[in-house]
Amino acid sequence: MDRLSELRACFNGRLYTDDLEAQPFVVDWRKQWRGACLAVAQPDTVEDVASVVKWCASTGTPIVAQGGNTGLSGGATPDASGNAIVLSLTRLNRVRGADAINNTITVDAGVLLSDVQLAAAAVDRFFPLSLAAEGTCTIGGNLATNAGGTAVLRYGTARELCLGLEVVTATSEVWNGLRALRKDNTGYDLRDLFIGSEGTLGIITGAVMKLFPKPIGTEVVLVSVATVDDAVALFALARNVMGQSLSACELINPMCVELVETHSTIRSPLPDTAHWIVLLECESFDASDSLRTRMESLLETAMSAGLIADAVIAESDRQRESFWALRENVSEAQGAAGPTIKHDIAIPISSIVDFVRVTNEAVRQFDPDLRFVTFGHLGDGNLHYNFSPSATDADPQTFVAKQERLNEIVHDHVRTYGGSISAEHGLGVLRRDEADRYRSDVERRMQHAVKRALDPLGILNPGKVLPPDPTHIRQLPGRAAR
Numbered sequence: 339m340d341r342l343s344e345l346r347a348c349f350n351g352r353l354y355t356d357d358l359e360a361q362p363f364v365v366d367w368r369k370q371w372r373g374a375c376l377a378v379a380q381p382d383t384v385e386d387v388a389s390v391v392k393w394c395a396s397t398g399t400p401i402v403a404q405g406g407n408t409g410l411s412g413g414a415t416p417d418a419s420g421n422a423i424v425l426s427l428t429r430l431n432r433v434r435g436a437d438a439i440n441n442t443i444t445v446d447a448g449v450l451l452s453d454v455q456l457a458a459a460a461v462d463r464f465f466p467l468s469l470a471a472e473g474t475c476t477i478g479g480n481l482a483t484n485a486g487g488t489a490v491l492r493y494g495t496a497r498e499l500c501l502g503l504e505v506v507t508a509t510s511e512v513w514n515g516l517r518a519l520r521k522d523n524t525g526y527d528l529r530d531l532f533i534g535s536e537g538t539l540g541i542i543t544g545a546v547m548k549l550f551p552k553p554i555g556t557e558v559v560l561v562s563v564a565t566v567d568d569a570v571a572l573f574a575l576a577r578n579v580m581g582q583s584l585s586a587c588e589l590i591n592p593m594c595v596e597l598v599e600t601h602s603t604i605r606s607p608l609p610d611t612a613h614w615i616v617l618l619e620c621e622s623f624d625a626s627d628s629l630r631t632r633m634e635s636l637l638e639t640a641m642s643a644g645l646i647a648d649a650v651i652a653e654s655d656r657q658r659e660s661f662w663a664l665r666e667n668v669s670e671a672q673g674a675a676g677p678t679i680k681h682d683i684a685i686p687i688s689s690i691v692d693f694v695r696v697t698n699e700a701v702r703q704f705d706p707d708l709r710f711v712t713f714g715h716l717g718d719g720n721l722h723y724n725f726s727p728s729a730t731d732a733d734p735q736t737f738v739a740k741q742e743r744l745n746e747i748v749h750d751h752v753r754t755y756g757g758s759i760s761a762e763h764g765l766g767v768l769r770r771d772e773a774d775r776y777r778s779d780v781e782r783r784m785q786h787a788v789k790r791a792l793d794p795l796g797i798l799n800p801g802k803v804l805p806p807d808p809t810h811i812r813q814l815p816g817r818a819a820r
């Protein structure tokens with residue numbers, strides 16, 4: 339029997355071996371990485387997942403787990419060798435149950451993020467994880483990348499929303515860690531090891547996620563500010579005045595607005611095109627809370643302090659959506675405008691003003707004409723610090739050739755200010771080597787020790803997250819243990 343016939347014999351799910359069928363699974367969302375695979379396996383059950391992993395372990399075949407394939411760091415794309423099995427989890431898509439009293443929902447890993455939100459709403463609860471790819475990405479992918487999105491300020495990242503996991507280990511055992519507990523101090527936190535591990539430590543097959551009461555009121559305001567300093571001061575004021583009601587604080591620079599208005603039908607309601615825009619969202623859970631009055635009082639205080647130049651409060655759900663659309667369409671508009679150089683960075687909020695001032699200056703010294711496309715989740719200290727070509731970069735290749743030096747300038751400054759070079763998109767292959775460059779020896783040793791312990795054969799998404807470890811002796815079939 340050839341290799342694939344053996345796999346077919348032990349696996350009940352779908353198996354795509356045809357190049358054409360496999361094509362969508364070997365190219366990433368932005369078409370930045372292209373790979374090849376032996377086959378795409380689409381299991382329907384956790385047992386099927388375990389069967390695939392068992393076969394891969396017995397044959398030394400690499401496994402690339404994949405959810406909605408919306409990741410932005412190349413983590414879900416196999417390499418070009420054609421040796422790997424892509425393990426697509428999208429048919430593992432049952433909502434296993436919701437517990438409105440415990441405020442939890444238990445789902446298969448392949449459930450779409452938007453379907454988790456709908457299942458929560460069906461039991462009169464709210465699931466806050468939200469990102470522009472929510473109609474395509476899966477909860478398993480969200481956990482494997484520790485996704486952030488638009489509600490981190492109030493509710494936290496995917497990690498903070500997760501109580502329990504079910505995982506098929508690299509040796510094909512099923513770990514049932516589906517605990518629906520807010521307190522559990524019974525040993526090392528295995529759940530947290532798998533979250534954010536990008537398919538390199540285990541295959542997530544199920545999860546218990548936290549639910550929340552539904553907000554009864556929401557206000558969204560767009561505010562025009564002259565500088566990043568004013569934006570940060572406004573955020574600090576908003577946090578004091580609005581307290582726990584503040585659910586999002588997003589920032590976009592004037593270039594973002596120009597790009598969105600050029601490449602879509604979305605328009606900013608604020609007339610001053612030279613100003614930055616801050617989007618503030620607040621939620622209320624109490625009928626007696628006059629959210630609008632508190633929001634207006636915040637804006638008055640900010641205006642008297644000279645922090646803001648103008649503001650518009652959304653008057654309807656439609657207007658709230660259109661305000662968010664201005665922010666959420668920046669990435670797409672930047673892509674439509676030509677090649678991009680992107681950085682997904684986190685900086686302590688208290689250092690953002692200095693970081694932007696000093697790094698902007700260093701970038702201008704390198705190339706005075708680059709266009710800064712700076713936006714992001716200001717309230718989480720997460721900036722998408724991006725660049726588009728200048729008018730003089732007529733040839734896209736001239737611009738793309740600047741990427742390496744720009745990464746170095748930006749990421750060295752990120753390190754100086756105590757930040758992270760990957761806030762919410764993971765490392766995949768995109769940031770793997772750079773992240774390793776900034777690691778201390780002790781951290782590098784611990785990272786590799788975890789990988790060796792949980793994936794002794796080195797078959798889980800090899801080459802992603804961590805550079806190859808020369809001391810990791812893979813115990814491939816037929817090789818005697820040392």
Ligand SMILES: Cc1cc2nc3c(=O)[nH]c(=O)nc-3n(C[C@H](O)[C@H](O)[C@H](O)COP(=O)(O)OP(=O)(O)OC[C@H]3O[C@@H](n4cnc5c(N)ncnc54)[C@H](O)[C@@H]3O)c2cc1C
Nearest residue numbers: 405406407408409413476478479480482485486487537542
């Ligand atoms: C338009 C757009 C907007 C986005 N906005 C945001 C945003 O605001 N915030 C944010 O954080 N991200 C954002 N992303 C990135 C992306 O949507 C997230 O990383 C998402 O969590 C990926 O989920 P997925 O199911 O598509 O995973 P995939 O892309 O399929 O996989 C991502 C990684 O997780 C691994 N993986 C997937 N499923 C499993 C599993 N079940 N078990 C183990 N490993 C697995 C893969 O091997 C890969 O390494 C955006 C992407 C797009 C295209």
